[in-house]
Amino acid sequence: MAKKLPYSAKPILLLAGLLIVWWLVPAVVKSLVRLSFYEFQAPVWTVASGLRDLQDYWAKRSHSKHDLIEAGRDLARLNSAWLLRVQENENLRAEVARLEKMLELPSHPEYRYEEARVIRREMSSWWQQLVIRKGARDGVRARMAVVYSGGVVGRIKQAHLYTSTVELVSSSTFRVAAHLENDERPVTYQGGINLPFHPPRGEIFNVQPDVVVSALAPRRLVSSRLGGVFPDGLTLGWVERITPSPDGLFQRGRVRLKSNLLKVKEVAVLIPLDGELPQPTGEEP
Amino acid sequence: MKTDYRLIVVLAVNAILYVFLSQVNGLLAPLALHLSIPVVYLVFSALYLKMSHACAVAVLSGLTIDAALPVAFGCHSLLFVLAYALIISIRLRLRRENAYHVTFLSLGANFFIFAGLTLLTGFQGAPMGSSLLRLLIDLIFSQLVLAVVAASVVAAQRRILQIFQIDIASELQTL
Numbered sequence: 001m002a003k004k005l006p007y008s009a010k011p012i013l014l015l016a017g018l019l020i021v022w023w024l025v026p027a028v029v030k031s032l033v034r035l036s037f038y039e040f041q042a043p044v045w046t047v048a049s050g051l052r053d054l055q056d057y058w059a060k061r062s063h064s065k066h067d068l069i070e071a072g073r074d075l076a077r078l079n080s081a082w083l084l085r086v087q088e089n090e091n092l093r094a095e096v097a098r099l100e101k102m103l104e105l106p107s108h109p110e111y112r113y114e115e116a117r118v119i120r121r122e123m124s125s126w127w128q129q130l131v132i133r134k135g136a137r138d139g140v141r142a143r144m145a146v147v148y149s150g151g152v153v154g155r156i157k158q159a160h161l162y163t164s165t166v167e168l169v170s171s172s173t174f175r176v177a178a179h180l181e182n183d184e185r186p187v188t189y190q191g192g193i194n195l196p197f198h199p200p201r202g203e204i205f206n207v208q209p210d211v212v213v214s215a216l217a218p219r220r221l222v223s224s225r226l227g228g229v230f231p232d233g234l235t236l237g238w239v240e241r242i243t244p245s246p247d248g249l250f251q252r253g254r255v256r257l258k259s260n261l262l263k264v265k266e267v268a269v270l271i272p273l274d275g276e277l278p279q280p281t282g283e284e285p
Numbered sequence: 286m287k288t289d290y291r292l293i294v295v296l297a298v299n300a301i302l303y304v305f306l307s308q309v310n311g312l313l314a315p316l317a318l319h320l321s322i323p324v325v326y327l328v329f330s331a332l333y334l335k336m337s338h339a340c341a342v343a344v345l346s347g348l349t350i351d352a353a354l355p356v357a358f359g360c361h362s363l364l365f366v367l368a369y370a371l372i373i374s375i376r377l378r379l380r381r382e383n384a385y386h387v388t389f390l391s392l393g394a395n396f397f398i399f400a401g402l403t404l405l406t407g408f409q410g411a412p413m414g415s416s417l418l419r420l421l422i423d424l425i426f427s428q429l430v431l432a433v434v435a436a437s438v439v440a441a442q443r444r445i446l447q448i449f450q451i452d453i454a455s456e457l458q459t460l
Binding site for chain 1: 304307308310311313314315316317318319321336340344348349351352353354355356358359362363366367370373402403406415416418419420422423
């Protein structure tokens with residue numbers, strides 16, 4: 001007589017069976033299944049985000065006329081200041097173009113800004129990413145730069161049809177070329193571990209030995225064109241401390257990122273105007 | 286013959302829980318905290334559903350979670366099925382109507398999934414000390430929240446099934 005399987009052996013056998021089936025499934029099928037599962041749930045995040053926007057709208061509607069007039073006045077002041085800056089920028093751009101032509105330098109890549117709402121945040125100890133409400137349909141592609149008013153947010157990890165996943169600058173898998181303000185020598189930036197109730201932070205490596213930084217006089221760390229993803233000069237964070245590397249040749253330092261990075265609501269994707277996508281470099285894992 | 290909707294109901298409840306937990310994590314993000322209690326998708330089905338249904342719930346819930354995360358596709362499904370095998374091995378020694386037993390089981394299975402995910406994901410080049418500290422804080426926070434909600438979530442799922450005229454609590458505890 002055949003012996004019956006013990007009670008606890010059944011799930012183990014089932015697990016083994018499932019693993020074998022999963023192992024035999026071709027990678028293309030797995031990739032398609034993953035895409036289907038993602039696109040199936042994407043509308044849920046979009047609807048949830050839309051509902052939050054609606055909630056904000058009704059909350060703002062409850063503001064008094066006096067508040068609105070004050071906000072309008074403040075915005076008008078800001079607009080005038082920004083208009084002046086735009087004029088300055090136009091003059092500087094013209095100057096840069098003239099110098100590039102005169103010195104026969106390669107021109108800087110130009111971008112258009114695609115604004116997008118953040119619809120989901122995942123800030124775990126394993127990964128840190130955002131999901132935004134713009135995707136391949138809007139011209140967003142993997143590896144494009146994502147910025148906000150405070151500087152760099154991260155880069156597009158994956159562009160889906162209506163949504164995209166952004167790998168945050170604070171994520172420990174994020175690695176990019178950067179340099180200190182007023183110092184063109186490149187350093188390597190990498191995201192760090194964000195402890196609860198603390199501002200996000202990262203680290204820099206390969207800092208030249210003559211660079212001096214202190215907590216009293218932190219230096220701004222900005223993006224570099226060398227990485228091929230970000231334009232030059234976007235704020236990554238502030239370097240507060242530098243210590244010698246174990247190799248003794250270079251230094252390494254701690255970078256404080258802006259605390260509002262973790263609650264950013266709207267970002268902009270930098271889409272190259274020449275249509276050329278950022279290429280992978282050795283700086284990234 | 287009456288159609289049995291229990292699998293669909295459990296999957297729908299899991300979908301709602303998934304969206305709700307994602308929203309909670311979105312709210313916790315500015316504090317750099319993460320609530321990791323994926324066991325809530327699994328514990329009810331492991332205690333009340335037959336093996337084929339429970340495995341379907343584990344695999345489908347796992348794939349849904351994996352699709353949106355930077356992990357190998359199937360990672361959560363594997364951990365869920367492993368956790369299910371763990372629960373099955375001690376299921377008959379526990380009383381599923383007892384809130385303490387459900388809580389104890391959920392805490393154990395959640396710790397198993399958390400540890401498994403940490404091992405599968407790795408520390409990704411970050412400093413080990415800070416990584417461990419952050420992991421520990423997230424784990425303690427998640428376990429505390431789970432200890433409070435686990436029994437209520439299972440009881441709520443049982444009541445939802447009762448709305449669909451499925452009195453699952455009175456059925457025999459079988460595989």
